[in-house]
Amino acid sequence: MKIKVLFFGVLQDVLGVDEKSFTLEDSTSVNDFKEQLLHTYPALSKYGFSIAVNETYCNSDFQLQDNHVVALIPPVSGG
DSSP, X not given: OEEEEEEOHHHHHHHTOSEEEEEOOTTOBHHHHHHHHHHHOGGGGGSOOEEEETTEEOOTXXXXXXXXXXXXXXXXXXX
């Protein structure tokens, strides 16, 4: 299956891209994908981030499906 991943904030700066497509095996959970992502891009391990799928935050056991859009969102602060 293919998914599109959107990178925001500092994560975008670290990777130098704002989006990227990934091909995953069926039955890949958000946690499985996060582990693969950190293995492929170890620099991301320095940053905490939340994961949203199709504009909704989800838990780590959520199962990704073909054509999902996954957003990696670093912590934000403001004033």
